[in-house]
Structures are given as C-alpha cells and as structure tokens.
Amino acid sequence: MKKSLVLVINCGSSSLKFSLMEPNSGEEVFNGIAQCLLLNNASISFKMNGEKQELSLKAPFDHDVAISALVAFINNNHLFHQITAIGHRVVHGGEKYCHPTLITPKVKQQVHKLAKLAPLHNPANLVGIEAAEKVFGHLAQVAIFDTAFHQTMPEKAYIYGLPYSLYKEHGIRRYGFHGTSHYFVAKQASIHLNKPLEQCNLISAHLGNGCSISVIADGKSVDTSLGFTPLEGVVMGTRSGDVDPGIIFYLVNQLGYSLDQVDNLLNKESGLLGISGLSNDCRTIEAELLSGNVRAKLAIDVFCYRIAKKIASFSASLQTLDGLIFTGGIGENSSTIRGLILNQLSLLGFTVDEQLNLEKRFGQQGNINSTNSRACWVIPTNEEWVIAEQTQRLLTSIGE
The missing domain is CATH 3.30.420.40 (ATPase, nucleotide binding domain)
Known part of the structure; x- marks a missing residue:
C-alpha cells in the first residue's frame, strides 16, 4: 500500500536538516543533514534502516546542491511519488502567524519582513523554502512557526517594561521559541496523565x-x-x-x-x-x-x-x-x-x-x-x- 509521506526541512545558514515521515504515526523513513554548506568541506549524510551514508558535495556547496543530493537519494529509493507535501520549520512568525500556513509569495514576503526579528534564522529558512520549491514545486509547501505555540501568552506575560509604543510600532515584545518542542512533549505528557x-x-x-x-x-x-x-x-x-x-x-x-x-x-x-x-x-x-x-x-x-x-x-x-x-x-x-x-x-x-x-x-x-x-x-x-x-x-x- 502506498504511503503518504511528508518531507520535513529545517534550513540553517550553513546546514539543511531533513526527515521523511509518515505524519500520522511519526514513522521515520529516513533523516539526514547537509553540513558546512558554502564551505569546501560541505557534506551530506543520510540515515535509513539503521544505516548511515555520507557523501561530499560538489561546488558551489550551496543549499540547491544539498537539495539536489536529497532528491537523488529520494529517487534512488523510489520514494518521490509517496511525498505529498513539504513541511518547513520557520523560526519567527511574529504575531501574524499562529498556525500552520500554506506558503505563498505573500507569506514569503512576510517571512522576509520578519527577518528583522530573527536575522540569523528567517533568511536561512527562506533559502530552504525557495530551494525546495525549485524541485518540489508541484507539492504544497507549509510553514510551521517556532513562535506559534507561544502566541497564546497573555499580554502581561509578553509585554516588556518599556514604553508601550515600542511594542505597538516596532513589535518589541516577548515571542518565545522552541514552540514545536514544547507542544510535542506536552501532548506526550497528557498521555502519561x-x-x-x-x-x-x-x-x-x-x-x-x-x-x-x-x-x-x-x-x-x-x-x-x-x-x-x-x-x-x-x-x-x-x-x-x-x-x-x-x-x-x-x-x-x-x-x-x-x-x-x-x-x-x-x-x-x-x-x-x-x-x-x-x-x-x-x-x-x-x-x-x-x-x-x-x-x-x-x-x-x-x-x-x-x-x-x-x-x-x-x-x-x-x-x-x-x-x-x-x-x-x-x-x-x-x-x-x-x-x-x-x-x-x-x-x-x-x-x-x-x-x-x-x-x-x-x-x-x-x-x-x-x-x-x-x-x-x-x-x-x-x-x-x-x-x-x-x-x-x-x-x-x-x-x-
């Protein structure tokens, strides 16, 4: 029976982590990481069925090359047609994004705009999104924001003791991160309880x-x-x-x-x-x-x-x-x-x-x-x- 799989991508400035998963059970088909991108020692590794395979990447050692190597691995294992969507980790969604969001040109513009709040992360997340769109353009691309889980905080918890105008005009407030992690373990704790x-x-x-x-x-x-x-x-x-x-x-x-x-x-x-x-x-x-x-x-x-x-x-x-x-x-x-x-x-x-x-x-x-x-x-x-x-x-x- 054909499985419906989601490819999860977590892109950093010099790395790209990925995992192919069955979304309902959490069963992982494979995972891996491309490291030292944009450097001469760039490499990519895959772990599948308990076995690890590591490859060197060819110049220009960028995220597109890493994605291409990922696609080759997927094709070699006859998995391409089982992938139904791409899920991207995006670090900062500000106050605008509280839920999983279908990525559109407008959403990408907003992620770019929010880069002022996460200058080390959001630009890299966008690089991963755009690299994935080039080869998985026929699939839905979805952004899952690290800050989303914390958007239920009350105002008394997220407002700093600064002039209120800094919040209203510039978005200076507490946002929180690791939201997907806290959400997951809380769900698991509820099972224990x-x-x-x-x-x-x-x-x-x-x-x-x-x-x-x-x-x-x-x-x-x-x-x-x-x-x-x-x-x-x-x-x-x-x-x-x-x-x-x-x-x-x-x-x-x-x-x-x-x-x-x-x-x-x-x-x-x-x-x-x-x-x-x-x-x-x-x-x-x-x-x-x-x-x-x-x-x-x-x-x-x-x-x-x-x-x-x-x-x-x-x-x-x-x-x-x-x-x-x-x-x-x-x-x-x-x-x-x-x-x-x-x-x-x-x-x-x-x-x-x-x-x-x-x-x-x-x-x-x-x-x-x-x-x-x-x-x-x-x-x-x-x-x-x-x-x-x-x-x-x-x-x-x-x-x-």
Whole structure:
C-alpha cells in the first residue's frame, strides 16, 4: 500500500536538516543533514534502516546542491511519488502567524519582513523554502512557526517594561521559541496523565545548547523564558540568558567594546562556555566536574540554579501543576543535571528516584520522580513529527 509521506526541512545558514515521515504515526523513513554548506568541506549524510551514508558535495556547496543530493537519494529509493507535501520549520512568525500556513509569495514576503526579528534564522529558512520549491514545486509547501505555540501568552506575560509604543510600532515584545518542542512533549505528557491536553497544566524544560522553559495551562502556552530573541532566559550553552542591561553600557562605555563585540560575547562566548572556560558541551563539563574542576562545578551550579529558579517562578502562572517535563539533548540525557534541578524544587513537591533518573537516556521516555513526588518525566522531543503532522492536518482541512 502506498504511503503518504511528508518531507520535513529545517534550513540553517550553513546546514539543511531533513526527515521523511509518515505524519500520522511519526514513522521515520529516513533523516539526514547537509553540513558546512558554502564551505569546501560541505557534506551530506543520510540515515535509513539503521544505516548511515555520507557523501561530499560538489561546488558551489550551496543549499540547491544539498537539495539536489536529497532528491537523488529520494529517487534512488523510489520514494518521490509517496511525498505529498513539504513541511518547513520557520523560526519567527511574529504575531501574524499562529498556525500552520500554506506558503505563498505573500507569506514569503512576510517571512522576509520578519527577518528583522530573527536575522540569523528567517533568511536561512527562506533559502530552504525557495530551494525546495525549485524541485518540489508541484507539492504544497507549509510553514510551521517556532513562535506559534507561544502566541497564546497573555499580554502581561509578553509585554516588556518599556514604553508601550515600542511594542505597538516596532513589535518589541516577548515571542518565545522552541514552540514545536514544547507542544510535542506536552501532548506526550497528557498521555502519561491519561487526560486531554486541554486539561493539563505543565512546566516544560527544553534543555540543550539553547534552553527554554515554558509553562502550559490548560494545554496552552501562557509564559516562556525566551523572549524577543533566543538570548533571554536561563543560562545556555554559549548564551548568557538574563543579565543586567546595564552591563552592556558598561562594556561599551567603560571597556571599549563595540556593539558587535557585545553581541558576540552574549550569544557565542557566554553561558556554560563562558563560565567554565572549557566548552559549551555539557558532557565535557560534567566529565570535568567529576575530576574536581572548580570552574566546571560553578558552570553546572549556575546552570541548574537558574533553571530551577525559573521553573519555580513559573509556578506562579498556574493554579495547579500536573508535572514537569525534561526534554532536549541535555534534558533527555543528563541524569546529573536533572537530579540537581529537582533537588532544588522540593518546595514544589518534587523528589527524584535516583535509579529511574539514571536509566533515562538515549531516547528513553518515562517518569523519574519518587513515589510520593509530584510527577516528572523525561520525554524525548520530536519536532519533525509535529511539523509533518501539522502540515498534513492543514492540507486535509483545506481539502475538506
């Protein structure tokens, strides 16, 4: 029987991730990534049926070449005619896009316009869309926006303490990101709770190189830690998270930093990397922690404390709390980080089961709380499935 498959594309400035999926079951046919695009060492890899294949890309090493290699792989495996649509991850939809959206020339113009809010991401997302249109022009192209899930936040959660005119005239407000991830794991938590998502009250911690905490009331996002940009919030891999804005003026006026240097400092040289002086990779820092490295311990302590503090503060947004979710590369795999965070949340009724916590890694899902604790789960995220599912759902509704 012929399957109806959705090709999911997540395009970055120098990379292109992709996954071919059955949208209803989440069954993945293959996935892969093109890396180092626009550089001489550009390559593309495919993983299918547990086997990985890597190829070098020919000049000019751009996104069109990567798409062409992807199409060749699809054709070689006789899958082209099973693809019914292309789902694209688009980082910023502003206030305009709250739902999956069929991509038209007007939508592309809006995504380009919103690039001022996500200059590193939206232009790259557009490159992926236009490259896909050249070879999949006969198929519907659908945009799934990272910010969409958070558009249910109330005004009190997204307005900054700045002149209101900056919001009305320039769109300066909190938007939030990782929306597809928070939505997916919240849906999975509702299954654990055996009740509809619309009745669930949760806090979700997406912890990776980028981190965000989201509070979900009655199945909807009502607050999240990332703001106008992905720099706000908790300490991350290379990003500082919340800092006193006065530090920026001090760096510029007293220490002679340029604005570009400040931008680079806060986004690429801070966080776990900046505090530890070692790496932005939590695995490296945890290894150094075990060997007694003082800076590694400080980095982990700051990281876990800021996350626990954010989770605790977000409880003020809820009347009841059904449970806490850990997801993302660190959240799914680091029992050390999870344990340290939960040990600081006893006031909220969380205690960790050490054995269950140690067992959850490499894609394992389940609870890690002790018997008398409030519920806490490790749930691997699957943003690609959300994109595939929502793409298919939109096209089905249009067809009806």
